[in-house]
Amino acid sequence: MPQPWIQHYPENTSSDIDITSIKSLLQMFHESVNQYGDKVAYYNYGASLSFNELDRLSADFAAYLQHETGLKKGQRVALMCPNTLSFVVAMWGIIRAGGAQVNVNPLYSPHELQHQLVDADVETIVIFAASTPTLAQIIDKTAIKNVIVIQLDDLINKNLPATEVDTGIGSFILFKDALERGKKHSLEEPELCRDDLLYLQYTGGTTGLSKGAMLSHGNLIANIKQYEELAKNDINYGNDIILTAIPMYHIFALSMNTLAYFSFGASNVLVTNPRDMKSFVETWSHYDITMFTGVNTLFNGLLHTPGFAEIDFSTLKMTIGGGAPVQSAVSDKWKEVTGKALMEGYGLSETSPVLTLNLNYVEPSISGIGIPVPSTEISLRDDEGKEVAPGDAGELCAKGPQVMAGYWNNDEATKDAMTTDGFFKTGDIAVLDEQGHFHIVDR
Template identity: 45%
Template sequence: MEKIWLREYPPGVPADIDLNEFTSIKDILEKSCLHFADLPAYSNMGVSLRYRDMDRLSRDFGAYLQGLGLGKGERVALMMPNLLQYPVALFGILRAGLIAVNVNPLYTPRELEHQLKDSGASAIIILENFARTLQEVIDQTAVKTVITTQLGDLFPFPKRPLINFVVKRVKKLVPTWNIPGAVPFRQALNIGAARPLADVPLNHDDLAFLQYTGGTTGVSKGAMLTHGNMVANLQQASAWLSPFSRPAEDTIITALPLYHIFSLTANCLTFMKVGGHNILITNPRDMPGFVKELGKIKFTVITGVNTLFNGLLHTPGFDQLDFSTLKISLGGGMAVQRAVAERWQKVTGTPLIEAYGLTETSPAACINPLTLKEYNGSIGLPISSTELSIRDDQDRELGIGETGEICIRGPQVMRGYWNRPEETAQVINRDGYLRTGDIGIIDERGYTRIVDRKKDLILVSGFNVYPNEIEDVVVLHPGVLEAAAVGVPDEKSGEAVKLVVVRKDPALTAEALIEHCRQHLTAYKVPRRIEFRTELPKTNVGKILRRLLRDG
């Protein structure tokens, strides 16, 4: 497709990026640490690490890993929430020439075992709160080295022992565990400080991450993201930011977990590249605590998913915060709902800008212009050096205004799935386009709108019904906090729409909701069944698990 979207680019955003400016993430990190040495890089619970601290500590950790005999290309797993230890360990892994494997700390033993075995990880850094889970499966994996950390390990004295004592002894958040030979994180740093860090040459073809897909629809797969993929996406993201953000001036709220590709790239890595300051929120599910933390910070950027923004908007005190420095609010990971976006802008004074990407695209593929004045219902424009094509099931390109599968091509598209060539071939076609599984439509200006996930499509008497459309209508009702629409078997129509709702108003009835839907939806789209729940099942990032609602 012709790049019609380039005409809509804001002034200063290039059509293409310079992929050869950096050889690797290691290259970017080392230059940032030198250039922004005295500036704060990452902060957590009031404690900050400067860029020079990041340089020293990640060097020491990388030297420790190399001292274990780990060679270039070996896999090292990370299993922790947003702590200062995360970027230190991550950058140590990458500087040592190793491959990072991000692991969700809330995984069950079965899920953890699969990911460690599938990746072939030989070492893991884990918050000891989750060590019991690892203990149950480690003997079935190739893991030989376990490095454990406690919540406050990079805090100064006396905050460090105090926090660690409260977590372990008062709140009792650390189940008893026993992993012989496990090495404390601080000990690893001390050992590494006395060792040299060998310079491992890295280029665009070397793997940086095995980034596992969520696994919400089956067994999770490791997307092979190269240093070239990641450098490309960092160049693309910073190019999109460049007209609106000067180096070293931004403070970004990092509430989504860093092990998730959105937060990893958009927050941890992109703002490291431009000398920004990441504020790491360890437990964003504690909304009152999160709002209290936001009250202490003059932040300029915040990223999140729709459920996070919605949760903040419904937390007492959020609307009283000072948003005078806020420039950019970026939503991704799932569809941003109009009702949430409009309320966000009313409360904060800044539009909620929607972006789009996948684990397989490192992740950014489309972003709305940051000059946007209000929510537009679109995922935006393909970013620099990126092509978008709408295709049918026979892989034929469709035209403007036609609905089909969104396909993406660009330097940020993964090499493929780890040890899964057949599955790779199913999603990347001969022309190098990634089939995203999302159904969308592109307009004459190049803006793309997602209709829904291909697998979430509901077929009612032969008509396509898209859950996103129904959910957008339902959450407009003032008595609704959250909603999810799924398809369920129906004798007459094949499938029917089932709606699962979390009420804001306890008096809300199914009849009132159905009447509301009838006013805004064609008859076959109106839910046949309504179920009220106290909460919706979600991934740790906040995506609603429609599969569990269908099965339930």
């Protein structure tokens, strides 16, 4: 398929990325810690964690997982938690212990939680206290042996109220106690490579049971570098402040906010409850935010919250919308209030997630979902799997280093999701305009 979008790449941008020098996210983690040290990596409820503090705490948790739960390389650990400092410490701890993280929505029903835990054969779960009643209903139907409970005040130390833990989950350990016990052990970081499993990202539950997309270290490294190559002129390494309100258990925030901007040395302001718009606006006003990611409902909610329009947006360089199309009325209002265009990204859990991105200087109404990120092939196919004629609509199919290895324990679904020549079928119908921009016309 012709690639007219290449003309829109900034002058110093390559159409391909090379990740051969990066073995795993573990390597990326240590490089960031060594480079940014005492700089703040994450903020939450006014508390902060530096890169060095995160290094120490995640090592303690990784050591706990290895020595007291017996976690071995590749074993799955579920993380069921909203955006908190504990989430990122647990996540990096799981990675450093060699585990594969199963991302779970804290608001899942017992049925949804049971399916994920059983399907992924999870023995250890790190869970927010408020979600323990859900786990209590189904824990006997799972292989769970180790329950580690996070309280909101963990690592924040502001005397935030603790949530009662449902006794139906049986024996458990508090996250803060696991950290203390981990200090007594030495961490033995495993050898990891790009092909090793990093995340199981469950998706597609609308058409039956959700499937676990197997995302490797290489998938996420690739997507970080693809975004970086396209956006590097707007990245201020070591100085950006990104605001993270979309949940980190979703791949969009996990890849873009939690991993990519960590590797860029940014400070990440975590919003635990974005539905509390008043507090959300107050949080934004306390920091010189340079980058914000969100979804349509979030943008719209902020625009209608008193005080938002009075924020000083002079430091804001980029806003990226994902998850679902951003309505043009919302996008237009966002630019009117903040003075900055709202860019859109497109992708799926199976693609780590970014496939295409609007560049900062192109109006979203003109450019649709934008152009493919480097090292990404897009092909529009008809029902027979053949490429459509230029200008015609077809199913958007993608190939690149960010595309998953397949679905966990589901060869049939993996086969159905791929074309015979190795493209992932997104299920979305798109057109390519003459300028090289893709537009979704049906889902």
